[in-house]
């Protein structure tokens with residue numbers, strides 16, 4: 001059974017998003033304010049639509065925490081949709097409001113068409129309500145809980161925007177995270193940041209949208225999470241799946257990723273340094289082209305995952321489409337929408353990476369109380385130096 005798992009429920013304009021998280025040890029400090037920090041970061045970012053201003057997300061902890069510490073029991077969270085009062089009729093749970101207008105203008109690039117066929121709907125509303133990226137608010141709440149657990153072991157998970165449309169950030173290596181958090185587009189390169197804002201303005205004016213690239217960094221990750229022994233235990237595969245599952249993500253790279261395919265082997269790997277160059281932890285590399293993952297396991301270097309987002313598909317100038325009811329040519333439906341979601345997607349990427357890493361930490365170190373998990377972790381760390389010779 002998975003040691004750390006979660007389920008979310010909730011429609012975009014329903015009453016609330018709800019979450020159950022299972023598998024945390026007891027004794028972990030956790031507050032609603034801590035979770036709220038990440039929810040706020042997800043709602044920020046230049047290029048978001050009106051909804052982010054209407055609603056400030058907050059996760060209420062319903063169960064699993066007492067006096068600021070986890071109990072080891074399932075955690076129940078609820079994120080109420082503050083706009084619910086405007087949607088009570090359209091999203092009414094009880095029967096009796098079926099006469100409301102049906103949405104039949106299919107949006108290319110969304111779940112609308114395939115979802116309506118698959119679930120036997122003559123209205124797109126029942127599909128788009130759950131297909132919407134609103135659900136990622138619940139994932140970010142779970143990610144915050146995972147992040148709180150990882151922090152006990154000195155693991156930090158961060159993200160930054162590498163590109164929006166044609167504008168790419170300059171600079172390699174770990175960015176200045178304080179600058180990332182200050183930037184309206186979560187990019188440490190100030191000049192690129194300004195040009196990204198400009199590009200978003202141009203796209204908005206044109207009734208268009210923009211995609212881009214973000215990168216997630218996890219630092220302080222111990223060597224040996226994940227496993228080489230089965231395809232579904234490989235941590236690179238699990239991270240890729242988790243990040244690819246974010247709405248509009250169309251590509252995922254680990255470390256050097258696609259660029260490694262063009263290099264000779266002599267330039268693609270990370271030389272293992274001798275002990276006199278290790279500094280404060282065992283086993284260091286000269287470079288980190290592997291993005292901290294070899295053989296499906298962490299190798300002690302920062303874990304680096306990059307993702308490509310397609311531009312969002314609800315456009316101010318809607319795309320040509322067909323009507324679900326008649327098949328006739330029609331413009332796609334327009335509902336208030338974001339123009340660029342790359343900065344927010346980075347925060348969601350952090351959440352997904354934190355969830356996968358928390359799972360992997362729970363698998364390796366177990367423990368019913370956080371102190372037990374820490375003892376197991378320390379015991380393992382004491383074994384990972386050079387093996388020595390008799």
Ligand SMILES: Cc1cc2nc3c(=O)[nH]c(=O)nc-3n(C[C@H](O)[C@H](O)[C@H](O)COP(=O)(O)O)c2cc1C
Pocket residue numbers: 049109110111131132133136246247248249250311312313314315336337338341344345348
């Ligand atoms: C944080 C976030 C917010 C989004 N907001 C919108 C939006 O306002 N309008 C829209 O059309 N798509 C939005 N999207 C993108 C759609 O959710 C996405 O294009 C759709 O789910 C189909 O993508 P898929 O083919 O990758 O599943 C958003 C995505 C993310 C990650």
